[in-house]
Amino acid sequence: MxxxxxxxxxxxxxxxxxxxxxxxxxxxxxxxxxxxxxxxxxxxxxxxxxxxxxxxxxxxxxxxxxxxxxxxxxxxxxxxxxxxxxxxxxxxxxxxxxxxxxxxxxxxxxxxxxxxCIRLSNWTMARFRKAGRLHAAKGYRNLTEVEYLNQPTQRQILEVMEESRPVVITGLEPTPPCRDWTIDKLSERYSDAVVRVRSATHRQTMAEFVKELKDFEANPYDDMIEGFVKPYTEGANLPEEMWADFGPLFFDREDFIPPQLWLGSVPTHIPTSSLHRDPLTGFLLQVIGRKRLDLYSADQENLIYPMKSYNNYQPCWFKPEAPDFNIYPKAREAKGLSVTLNPGELLVQPAGWFHQVYALDSPNMSVSYFWRY
Ligand SMILES: [Fe+2]
Known part of the structure; x- marks a missing residue:
């Protein structure tokens, strides 16, 4: 409302x-x-x-x-x-x-x-306010490193979320098989899974998608052509067939909204997601290639110029990758925190943390889950 x-x-x-x-x-x-x-x-x-x-x-x-x-x-x-x-x-x-x-x-x-013309709900506003107060009280803007947790218990993860602390979880092997995935393995194992729907009639299976992806990586065409779309699933729903291998860890499926698949060819010189924050806690499982996230605590919102109009996530006007301190002078004081995710690692990013994502390798694959509560 x-x-x-x-x-x-x-x-x-x-x-x-x-x-x-x-x-x-x-x-x-x-x-x-x-x-x-x-x-x-x-x-x-x-x-x-x-x-x-x-x-x-x-x-x-x-x-x-x-x-x-x-x-x-x-x-x-x-x-x-x-x-x-x-x-x-x-x-x-x-x-x-x-x-x-x-x-x-x-x-x-x-x-x-x-x-x-979009607006946030009162609920989202309340979530961000709460994160801002908590991050200020905990002094998170002074964090210089993201903490690592090896094979944590469910209780440890709940504590992390309660304190709104980002962590990287390691040691997820041997189940599910998070390591050593390649696009060929995906194509073989989930050949008929629908991974991308571009229109009501145009659906692409994993086999078709991987073929397009390989053709593209071998011979990338020009980014500037109008109407051109890179082979990238861009947060499409994770197909049912992939749940067994990439379904959520530590908690039940029902504890998350439907997971999203980020698979495809991605630019490595510009962010794949520009600076923004989400009102739900995100779990990001890295599967192929690496990703780097630059995080800013919620209490620094006055320094990075978040947009006033938004709904399910809040983007920022300020772009750390091309900072213009004449237009956004307060951003000079913003303190970011960087973390690189390797395949097989899982980032828990509590609600309200601003973040910007870089894919360091292409092709790249991650699966994201948002904690429902
Ligand atoms: Fe996000």
Whole structure:
């Protein structure tokens, strides 16, 4: 629930369009002073179309509608209702949403606006506040190393979560078989498992995916081609067939939301996930290649410029990989903590820790589980 926007007030088309414009306006931030214009057209209500103009704030304008804009977005009223009712858990990658919207012109502006219209739930806000207080009380910003635990007990892990301390768990062998996985072994063992769904009709099995991945790694095509998608599962649900080998350790399956698979070809020179934090505790099992995580404690939020509009995770404006201290001067004082995960290691990252992820090797595979409670 988000008390500022009770859904009962936005049931009519006109109220939903006004509410949508209001979400964009009040969620808009522009620390880098970008200037641009986006025309939003609602085909069922053409007279309610508007132009969103970027300034220090976002201006919603309904005059001079014939002017040229940098970006044009056509969004049906049904999608506005849906966005409006779901902004607390909306995922823009959902084909049922993104597939109904047409974009032309400069897509960066549309992306920026898409971020502006999501909102967090009161529950998420409370989780982050709690993490901030705890991390401040424990002095976690002064940690210089992530602790390692070899073959811990369930109780030890519960303690770690209670104290909101990140740890790397080692010694997971021999079961499950976390080491020595290769993409060929995956292809052999789970050949028919569906690992990626790009549309309702386009599903890829592990065998097809690994073949595409190998072709790509042998002959990488240009990143800059429009519409190009790297062979990467990007957090797709872990197929049922893989649960036996990669299912959650230490706790029951029911204690986690459905696990995600991060498998594929990844850039190693830029982060695979930019700086953000999650409201749930994450377990990250590294399987193929290495990953490095740079962590910042929750009490440093005022130093790394988290976005005010977000829902299921909170991204930051500040980019540690390309720091601009003129725009984000407080980030000079932020203290990060780095940890490298090797295959067979499991990171427990308590809720609220900001993190940025680098894949150090490609192809790369991890499985992530979020602790439900
Ligand atoms: Fe995350």
């Amino acid at each position: 988000n008390v500022a926007y009770p859904s009962s007030e936005f049931e009519s088309d006109l109220a939903a369009i006004e509410g949508f414009a209001d979400l964009l306006r009040t969620g808009f931030e522009n620390p880098e002073s970008i200037r641009g214009t986006v025309r939003i057209t609602i085909p069922e209500h053409p007279d309610q179309s508007f132009i969103a103009r970027y300034g220090e704030e976002l201006f919603i304008e309904r005059h001079d509608m014939d002017r040229e804009t940098d970006t044009q977005v056509v969004i049906p009223i049904a999608t506005i209702h849906r966005i409006f009712n779901e902004f607390e858990f909306l995922d823009w990658r959902d084909p049922a949403i993104i597939g109904t919207i047409t974009f032309t012109g400069n897509l960066a502006y549309a992306n920026h606006l898409a971020k502006s």
